[in-house]
Structures are given as structure tokens and as C-alpha cells.
Amino acid sequence: MADDATARDLALSLSDIEAAAARIAGAVVRTPTMHSRTLSEMTGADVYLKFENLQFTAAYKERGALNKLLLMDETRRSRGVIAASAGNHAQGLAYHARRLGIPAVIVMPVTTPTIKVSQTEGHGAEVVLHGELFDEAYAHALEMAEARGLTFVHPFDDLEIIAGQGTVALELLEDAPQIDTLVIPIGGGGLISGMGTAAKALKPDIELIGVQAELYPSMYAKFSRQKLPCAGDTIAEGIAVKAPGFLTAGIINRVVDDILLVPEAEIETAIGLLLQIEKTVVEGAGATGLAAFLAHPERLKGRSVGLVLTGGNIDPRLLATVLLRGLARAGRMARLRIQLQDRPGALLSVIRLFDRHQINIVEIYHQRVFTSLPAKDAFIDVECEARDAQQLHRLEEELQAEGFAVHPVEIR
Incomplete structure (x- = not known):
């Protein structure tokens, strides 16, 4: 890392984060930290959850956004601010900008979930949809900032933003000082940079672990000196960043101990x-910390972990x-493709077996024409729900014993 980058990231200190905490106090929610007995039993770790999803805008991002706005002079405030965001930075900035009487423009990728677009507009911001990914929206926002004289508020690569995000660690470690490991999602790196700076200053021996979606391992690749593709439709769109921050990369290189990658299936399971x-x-994005437990169970076992x-x-x-x-993966729901003769009573005989095993039929799709089966045969797709996978397995066994060919349609 270049010397000037090191000097700049070292300019962020615990005192900066404590000052940010005092500055934003009362205007953001001091979210609860709670011990999860069930998740602790499941994972073999001592799990503490920090509920930043309970902020007014439902995300931690408003901490950094507010800190940045409060540090701006009146001239910049009057001209207005602009940001590029997949959603949460947008909402945090828009909400506090309106509260402070500052005009706000938000450039969002066209792939941003509708709920995030509508909520950002609901906070009074002008929303511009541009590009497929954050990086394209980011470039367009810079052009608009120059053309309209707006102050660009970066979602992560800004020390004042990073300081605001670091206030999460102050609260978490005050509420649960026994924590010895923090597991933090990484997109551009603002949250883990701020939290890592605070946590390492308060507890130098604490372990800091970042988590990224496998489809967007940008910081992991930089951290491990690899070239990895960043592409795909991840459910963790809030951390789908192709190019990590310059400042955040320097801080992460200094304070983060490890970065883990998690696949989409584990993120989905964690949400459920x-x-x-x-x-x-x-x-x-918010579920990737728990997804790390699912994808790397031995890595965190026995630790006291803050998520x-x-x-x-x-x-x-x-x-x-x-x-x-999630219900399908757990064997609670299934789609069974069943081959049968196309004759009166055949479908009824199948349905009777479902009734005998007390498995509820949700939907039936009957296909005679678009199939490679003989003309006298057909297949049905039956979507059904059961108590557990064993109950479904017993039904499949009896269907086969009665002469029906059964092929479960599985998801990955």
C-alpha cells in the first residue's frame, strides 16, 4: 500500500469515531444487541446479534451519512448532495438530508429492488436510475455532481462516512464486551473499516472477519492477491461491489484478520x-454474517461472536x-414429477396416496402433450408440503411400490 494511502487511513482514529457517535446521538437509533441462545446452540459459538435492521431506514448506513452531513458547511448544504447507492446509503442520506433541509439526488442501478427505490423517493430525494451495477451508477453520479454543483457523498470511501459506521462497534462492544470475534459484511468496506478501527483500538486482540458473497469477492481478491470475477445476480445486492474502496482497502489491510466467502444458498438459508x-x-447483505457460520462452521466454533x-x-x-x-431445502416442501397412465382413475389413485400420508397438495400440473413419454402416458408435477423430509420419503416409496415412476424436482 502506498505511503500516502497509509497516512490517510491512519488519520482515522478511535477519537474520530467517538466524536461521530456524540454528533449523531439521538438522531439515529441505538439498536439493541441480543444474545441468541438458539443460534449459539446451532453453531457451537456464543452468538450476539446487533440489530441495525431496526434503524428508521432499516440499515446502518444512515450513521455515516448523517455524520457526513453534519460536518458539511452551509454553502455545500444549500447546493445539495448526490450519492450513488444500491439502496441503503441512498435511504440514509435522503432521510437525514430532508430532516436537515438539504436537497438530495440519488443515482441507483436499474436493478435496485423496487422497495428501495420507492422508500428513497419517500424520503424526499430525487431518484435517477442508471446502469446495471453500482459502478455504473457511481460514474453517472460523479458526472451529475460536476454538472449541477452538488456535493458527492461516497457510500464507503470517505473517512467521515467510515467514522459514522464505526459507531456500530462502540455500541456492540459496550453491550457485549466479552465478544472476541466480529463478523462483518463487506461491500465497499466502509462498515468493516470503521468497526475494525474502533474494535482494534478498544480490544487489540479481537479477531475481525469480513464476509463477501461468492459472486462479488472484490475485497477478498484484493486481500488475497487473486484475480476473481465479480458478476452475477446475488441476493446480497447491497454488497455487490466490483471495485473496493481505496481508503477502505488500506484500512482493511491493516485491521482485518480474515475474509470469508459465502455462496448464495447459505445466504438464503440465513435469511430464513x-x-x-x-x-x-x-x-x-445483512444475513451474510450468519451465512459465514453455515459455510465455514469450524472457523467460528467456540468463539464469542458479534454479528x-x-x-x-x-x-x-x-x-x-x-x-x-428454504422449506424445499429442508424437505418441508417438494415438487414430485410422477409418471402415470393417461386413463380414468389414474390421477385419483395418486391423490389417495397423498391423503393416506397426510401430505398437503398445493398445486398440480398435468402434462399430456409436451412430453417425450408414450402417447398413452402422462406426467404430473405435484407441489406439496409435509411435516419433514422423512414423511415425503415414505410417500415416494409407496408411490414407487404402486408402480409410479417418481422424480423429485430439486433446487440447489
Whole structure:
């Protein structure tokens, strides 16, 4: 890392983060930290959750945004601010800008979930949709800032933003000082840079572990000196950043001990577990900390771990899909493709077996024409729900014993 970069990132100190905490106090929620008995039993670790999804805008991002706005002079405030964001930085900046009477423009990728667009507009910001990914929206926002004389507020690569995000660690370690490991999602790196700076100053021996989605391992690649592709439709769009920050990379190189990658299936499962166990809604990026436990169980076993649930802005339709897919993976729901003769009574004989095993049929799709089966045969796809995978397995065995060919349609 270049000397000037090192000097700049070392300019961020615990005192900066403590000052930010005093500055934003009362205007952001001091979110609770709670011990999860069930997740602790499941993972073999002592798990503490920091509920940043309970902020007014449902994400930690408003901490850094507010700190930045409060440090701006009146001239810059009157001209207005602009940002590029996949959603949570946008909402945090828009909300506090309106509260302080500052005009705000937000450039968002066209792929941003509808709920985040509508909520940002609801906070009074002018929303401009541009580009498929954050990097394209970011470039357009810089052009607009120059053309309209607006102050660009970076979502992560800004020391004042980073200081605001670091206040999460002050609260977490005050509430649970026994924590010896922090597991923090990484997109551009603002949260882990701020939290890492604070945590290492307060507890030099604390372990700091970052988490990224496998599809967007930008900081992991930089951290491990590898060239890895960053592309795909990740459910953790809040951390889908192709190019990590310059300042944040320097800080991460200094304070972070490890970065783990998590696949999409584990992120989906983590969202479902947090809803079922903790009764809390968390978006994909916010669930990656728990996903790290699922993907790397031995890495965190026996530790006292603080997880930050960074945000809860997930599209309701997407959440429904994730939960149903989770039931399928757990064997609670299934789609069975069953081959049978196309004759009267054949379908009824199948349905009777479902009734005998007390498995509920959700939907049936009957196909005679678009199939490679003989003309006298057909197949049906039956979507059904059961108590558990064993109950479904017993049904499959009896269907086969009765002469029906059964092929479960699985998801990965």
C-alpha cells in the first residue's frame, strides 16, 4: 500500500469515531444487541446479534451519512448532495438530508429492488436510475455532481462516512464486551473499516472477519492477491461491489484478520433462519454474517461472536421466494414429477396416496402433450408440503411400490 494511502487511513482514529457517535446521538437509533441462545446452540459459538435492521431506514448506513452531513458547511448544504447507492446509503442520506433541509439526488442501478427505490423517493430525494451495477451508477453520479454543483457523498470511501459506521462497534462492544470475534459484511468496506478501527483500538486482540458473497469477492481478491470475477445476480445486492474502496482497502489491510466467502444458498438459508428463529427480517447483505457460520462452521466454533444484521430492506416477493426455497431445502416442501397412465382413475389413485400420508397438495400440473413419454402416458408435477423430509420419503416409496415412476424436482 502506498505511503500516502497509509497516512490517510491512519488519520482515522478511535477519537474520530467517538466524536461521530456524540454528533449523531439521538438522531439515529441505538439498536439493541441480543444474545441468541438458539443460534449459539446451532453453531457451537456464543452468538450476539446487533440489530441495525431496526434503524428508521432499516440499515446502518444512515450513521455515516448523517455524520457526513453534519460536518458539511452551509454553502455545500444549500447546493445539495448526490450519492450513488444500491439502496441503503441512498435511504440514509435522503432521510437525514430532508430532516436537515438539504436537497438530495440519488443515482441507483436499474436493478435496485423496487422497495428501495420507492422508500428513497419517500424520503424526499430525487431518484435517477442508471446502469446495471453500482459502478455504473457511481460514474453517472460523479458526472451529475460536476454538472449541477452538488456535493458527492461516497457510500464507503470517505473517512467521515467510515467514522459514522464505526459507531456500530462502540455500541456492540459496550453491550457485549466479552465478544472476541466480529463478523462483518463487506461491500465497499466502509462498515468493516470503521468497526475494525474502533474494535482494534478498544480490544487489540479481537479477531475481525469480513464476509463477501461468492459472486462479488472484490475485497477478498484484493486481500488475497487473486484475480476473481465479480458478476452475477446475488441476493446480497447491497454488497455487490466490483471495485473496493481505496481508503477502505488500506484500512482493511491493516485491521482485518480474515475474509470469508459465502455462496448464495447459505445466504438464503440465513435469511430464513433469522426470520424463523429471531423473528427479524434481514436482507441478503445483512444475513451474510450468519451465512459465514453455515459455510465455514469450524472457523467460528467456540468463539464469542458479534454479528451485525446490517439491513432489512428486502423486497417482499423476494423474501417469499427465499422462504419457500428454504422449506424445499429442508424437505418441508417438494415438487414430485410422477409418471402415470393417461386413463380414468389414474390421477385419483395418486391423490389417495397423498391423503393416506397426510401430505398437503398445493398445486398440480398435468402434462399430456409436451412430453417425450408414450402417447398413452402422462406426467404430473405435484407441489406439496409435509411435516419433514422423512414423511415425503415414505410417500415416494409407496408411490414407487404402486408402480409410479417418481422424480423429485430439486433446487440447489
